[in-house]
Amino acid sequence: MSVLWTLLVVASVATAAAHGRMTELTAAIASSAQSAVTLALGLVGVMALWMGLMRVAEQAGLVALLARALRPVLRRLFRGVPDGHPALGAIVMNVSANVLGLGNAATPFGVDAMRRLEELNPHPGTATDAQALLCVLNTASLQLVPATVIALRAAAGARDPADVVGPVVLASACGVATAIAAAKLLARFFPAPKPSAEPS
């Protein structure tokens, strides 16, 4: 990110020099810095409301409810994990929290699941199929309601800030399906090392 950002800024100044647009560039620097803050402040209301609601959902046991529904599906996806192993419980909680958009709650569960899966790992330091799948699931968007995007759209004065929810759910589903398919398919082409071949 450091390289990308510096490159963007330097390239902009160089291009502005080439096109003779230094005055416009100077104006853009000040106006965009200000509009960034205006936008962020517009975010505050919706973000506070939504995360407040999600905390209520958590207290009401909705995460646990969702976890019960997701458990059979996840057990089938994570075949290598023994039934009843604490790693599976952590995975179920991680995915459930993600679906509800509780990013801050999902991460500790995910980290816990990764550590517990590592205990089952015959070749420590190299990801197992279950660990790779859990990571890949988390890199796809499991969240049902894109609260931050809705907040940004509301701050920007959209006619109906939530009109993207349906399309987002559909596109996310494609992403998640691809994530699972890619993980299952690629696992065949990247075989895990034999435990004995791994010098610890």
Place this chain on the structure above:
Amino acid sequence: MWRAALQLLSTWAIPLAVAGIPLVALARKRQVYPAFLEGAREGFETAVRVIPPLVAVVVALGMFKASGALDDLARALSPLTSALGLPAPVLPLVIVRPLSGGAALGVVADVLRSEGPDSHAGRLASVMAGSTETTLYVLAVYMGAARITRYRYALAAGLLADAAGFAAAALVVRAYFG
């Protein structure tokens, strides 16, 4: 048919959550109001924490645009982007999304500001950002927690999922909003 279903989901999801969640919590005799305040404080802090990356990215993009560099780049890449149906202002999002969540938010904010939230580019940027995740950050945190250094195929699969999310977003937005 699916269009009507998505529309129903878009209009009902939020009001239903706002009314339904406290109702369930109250029925289960939970402390609804204190829990709400606690979460809302966290949401407030998140929104404030996002200001520095937002300033960094919106300023850099504003400069990139004002200098004429984005126009140059868009012209150079136009055969590729027009084939994919990707408007030029959305282009930076594809590059930045897997790298940094704050930066991606900055790009979306910039598109919403310059193109308008109800424009094709504005909607596409919203859906693209909403349907993908910060792949590299997630991998670093999760793999790092288990001290794993060899990710095997995890990065490739994660980036494939992002690409699929972007492509699906482009198709769905065009079909849904026309």
